[in-house]
Amino acid sequence: MQQPLRLSQRAIISVTGPEAEPFLNNILTASTIGLETIAYRYGALLTPQGKVIADMLIARGDDAILLDCARIAAPAVLKRLTLMKLRAAVSIVAREDLAVFAFAGWPDPRDPHAPRRRIAPVADAPHDDTAYHAARVAAGLSEQGSDFGIEEVFPADINMDLLGGIDFRKGCFVGQEVVSRMKRRGTARRRTLRAQASASVASPAPVVADGFEIGTLTSFSGGAGLARVRIDRLSEAEAAGQAITANGVVLTFDKPDWLAGELAALAAGKEAKA
Numbered sequence: 001m002q003q004p005l006r007l008s009q010r011a012i013i014s015v016t017g018p019e020a021e022p023f024l025n026n027i028l029t030a031s032t033i034g035l036e037t038i039a040y041r042y043g044a045l046l047t048p049q050g051k052v053i054a055d056m057l058i059a060r061g062d063d064a065i066l067l068d069c070a071r072i073a074a075p076a077v078l079k080r081l082t083l084m085k086l087r088a089a090v091s092i093v094a095r096e097d098l099a100v101f102a103f104a105g106w107p108d109p110r111d112p113h114a115p116r117r118r119i120a121p122v123a124d125a126p127h128d129d130t131a132y133h134a135a136r137v138a139a140g141l142s143e144q145g146s147d148f149g150i151e152e153v154f155p156a157d158i159n160m161d162l163l164g165g166i167d168f169r170k171g172c173f174v175g176q177e178v179v180s181r182m183k184r185r186g187t188a189r190r191r192t193l194r195a196q197a198s199a200s201v202a203s204p205a206p207v208v209a210d211g212f213e214i215g216t217l218t219s220f221s222g223g224a225g226l227a228r229v230r231i232d233r234l235s236e237a238e239a240a241g242q243a244i245t246a247n248g249v250v251l252t253f254d255k256p257d258w259l260a261g262e263l264a265a266l267a268a269g270k271e272a273k274a
Contacts, residue, residue: 002103002115002131003103004101004102004103004104005101005102005103005127005128005129005131005132006099006100006101006122006123006127007099007100007101007102007117007127007129007132008071008127008129009070009071009072009129009143009145009146010068010069010070010071010099010100011068011069011070011071011074011094012066012067012068012069012094012095012098012099012100012119013066013067013069013074013077013078013081013092013093013094013095014061014064014065014066014067014092014093014095014098015064015065015067015081015090015091015092016063016064016065016090016091017088017089017090017091018089019088019089019090020032020064020065020090021033021034021035021065023084023085023088023090024058024065025170025171026171026172026173027045027081027084027173027174028043028044028045028056028058028173028174029043029044029045029046029155029160029165029166029167029173029175029176029179030042030043030044030058030165030166030167030170031167031170032058032065033170035058035059035060035065036059036060037059037060037061037062038106039059039106039107039109040057040058040059040068040106040107040108040109040117041057041058041059041109041164042055042056042057042058042109042110042160042163042164042165043055043056043058043165043166043167044056044155044160044165044166045077045080045081045174046155046173046174046175046179047151047174047175048174048175049175049178050154050155050175050177050178050179050182051151051152051153051154051175052144052148052150052151052152052153052154052155052158052160053073053076053077053080053150053151054069054070054073054074054076054077054144054150055069055070055142055144055155055158055160055165056068056069056077057108057109057117059106059119061119066095066098066119068100068117068119069144070143070144070145071145072144072145072149072150073144073145073150074094076150078092078093078094096122097121097122098119098120098121098122099119099120099121099122099123100117100118100119101117101118101119101120102115102116102117102132102135103115103116103117103131103132103135104116104117104118105117105118105119105120106118108139108141109163109164110139110141110163110164110165111139111140111141111163113135113138113139114135114136114139114141115132115135115136130221133146133219133221133222134221134222135222137194137219137220137221137222137224137225137226138194138222138224140159140192140193140194140226140254140256141163142158142159142192142218142219142226142228143219146218146219147192147218147219147226147228148218148228153228154178154179154182154188154190155179156179156182156183156188156190156191157188157190157191157192157228158192158228159191159192161179161183161188162258166179166183168180168183187266188262189230189231189232189266190215190228190229190230190231191228191229191231191259191262192218192226192227192228192229193226193227193229193231193234193253193254193256193259194224194225194226194253194254195217195224195225195226195227195246195251195252195253195254196223196224196225196251196252196253196254197220197223197224197225197246197249197250197251197252198249198250199249200220200223200249201217201220201225201246201247201249202220202247203217203218203219203220203225203246204216204217204218205217205246205247206246207227207229207244207245207246207251208244208245208246209233209234209237209242209243209244209245210237210240210242212233214229214230214233214234214237214244215227215228215229215230215233215234216228216229217246217251225246225251227246227251227253229253231259231262231263231266232263232266234253235263238253
């Protein structure tokens, strides 16, 4: 059984006060109404243009809503939420006394095979993230700081809409117009897929087909990787029998159940424009 690991690349931000739930509910992509102390919800803070400032796992603490986000993005989250606070009765602080632990606690809502995790007081614990990254790559989950940066990707690029990270029914959130339009029109061409390689590959690395770059291998761990690719170009390359490589190593891609539908929507969109 895997020993619990403290994830040094994660940080906790807490939002407290009588208006914490509605304040965050109007900003984040996930609903924050009725949060429980024993379950996470997946969501993000976006720019008005729909780019991901930070994706996060959200839960209720004893007296606060806790945001488990990438440490590199925590200052940007603090700054943006503080600017949006205005007169809301909330307090927003970084909780250096709390840490995220993997392989213990609550299920990750993004995938049943992802490591369980919990928020707990900082304590001495192993913080070699190797086992965690191998497990989350195996589950097909992108990690900010490893697979993408701040304001670098749209939610669809990291499959947030497929992983329950976008609540299209709850009402407004920052960036909703752009994200909803992409969903409605089926224009998400860039997705994150699991890839198998014939040898170890240093990441990040360009994913190349017939001499043309079609994406980026963003992580490689435990014999598998994650690649953010143009799925239409990947499909065309595979249909033509072209080798798809990263740093000269041949890649083969998993085909999740949703991929055929996404490709069909893109093809229909091209026909409509023709």
